[in-house]
Amino acid sequence: MWLDVKESEFMLNDEIKNKVLTDYQETIKFVNRNSKSLMHPTFSHHSSMYTFTTEILSGYINKLGLRDKNVLTVTASGDQILNLVFNDVKNIDGFDVNTNAYYITQLKIAALKSLPYEEFINYFSACKSFEDAVFVEKKVENNSDVFAYNVYQKFSDKLPEDAKYYWDLLYKEFNYDGLNLHDSVCIPSDKDTAIFANDYLKNATNYEILKQKINNVNINYYVKDILQLHTLSKKYDGILLSNIYDYVVSDWYGVISAEDFNSYVQNKLSNLLNENGTIQLAYKYHYKTKNVVYGSTLKKLFASKYKIDVNESLNKLSYKKILVPSLIEEYRKNKEMDCVYLYNNSKKR
Numbered sequence: 001m002w003l004d005v006k007e008s009e010f011m012l013n014d015e016i017k018n019k020v021l022t023d024y025q026e027t028i029k030f031v032n033r034n035s036k037s038l039m040h041p042t043f044s045h046h047s048s049m050y051t052f053t054t055e056i057l058s059g060y061i062n063k064l065g066l067r068d069k070n071v072l073t074v075t076a077s078g079d080q081i082l083n084l085v086f087n088d089v090k091n092i093d094g095f096d097v098n099t100n101a102y103y104i105t106q107l108k109i110a111a112l113k114s115l116p117y118e119e120f121i122n123y124f125s126a127c128k129s130f131e132d133a134v135f136v137e138k139k140v141e142n143n144s145d146v147f148a149y150n151v152y153q154k155f156s157d158k159l160p161e162d163a164k165y166y167w168d169l170l171y172k173e174f175n176y177d178g179l180n181l182h183d184s185v186c187i188p189s190d191k192d193t194a195i196f197a198n199d200y201l202k203n204a205t206n207y208e209i210l211k212q213k214i215n216n217v218n219i220n221y222y223v224k225d226i227l228q229l230h231t232l233s234k235k236y237d238g239i240l241l242s243n244i245y246d247y248v249v250s251d252w253y254g255v256i257s258a259e260d261f262n263s264y265v266q267n268k269l270s271n272l273l274n275e276n277g278t279i280q281l282a283y284k285y286h287y288k289t290k291n292v293v294y295g296s297t298l299k300k301l302f303a304s305k306y307k308i309d310v311n312e313s314l315n316k317l318s319y320k321k322i323l324v325p326s327l328i329e330e331y332r333k334n335k336e337m338d339c340v341y342l343y344n345n346s347k348k349r
């Protein structure tokens, strides 16, 4: 069925065309997989795409001193890359174990180049608030603009040809029903969190500034596991590892121990850093939370107000922590915080 997409429109060479076809077919296989985890997302070579970040990037990217520097970052939803561009980073390499992170990032960049502010947000966000997305499960039903095909048509000519071929195939597969396409291949995001989390979405002015800056950057993409990054032969001033730590280091489904992760960073990954380079090691949700105390009024009165979720192993490796407001608005009202751990190859731990 996918061969119906007008191939004559594309000047892709056979090698690239075959790669895109494989990416498309593997994405459909992933969508139709038999078992789906209820506990955590599955990350593979062709898994679901994040439409927006799940980190408060506005709370830390501008504090890393990366202006005009070389940066390696997770590709994910493309938001790390877009915020780096907004903060005047000119050379960016994206890595992700998921090939589809490349396609969603190209979709974001093409949309940015063509759409006005509101239309961009409505195209990528499934609903208005975090509660709608997570707790009430309203998800995509309450935003008919999400992935709307008529909106896609406004900017698809700005996509690189491989990404246009991929998205055209997917729209065809889902009978041009954007809502269904989005719900099948994306992890839903909400508008309020997207605006709070991203400097470039703070207001229409910032968005227009990014529109100008996006044409003057050099971005490369690698399909790589976090534990393969040391095989890159480049040097960077900053490396952003998102919250991948939570998925590779864990008692339940992790692949390495906390000690092995630390020695990987110190002995291998840090070799990619220029002098005084920084690695954003981990992003920990719910680092500083309200201590809910049960018992007598007296006990409640003397109880400490907040509890801190200390990670001893990350503490040993990092030289600095940046606390950022919680991802969840309800928790932000309580002044609860998430935490970003930083490693620096020239500063003492």
Ligand SMILES: C[S@@+](CC[C@H](N)C(=O)[O-])C[C@H]1O[C@@H](n2cnc3c(N)ncnc32)[C@H](O)[C@@H]1O
Pocket: 043, 044, 050, 052, 053, 054, 055, 074, 075, 076, 077, 095, 096, 097, 098, 101, 224, 225, 226, 227, 242, 243, 244, 247, 248
């Ligand atoms: C960890 S997820 C979670 C979302 C993230 N907090 C954000 O704000 O974008 C981000 C990305 O990491 C990628 N990822 C997960 N495990 C990985 C690994 N072991 N190596 C490389 N990328 C990985 C996923 O494919 C996904 O695109």
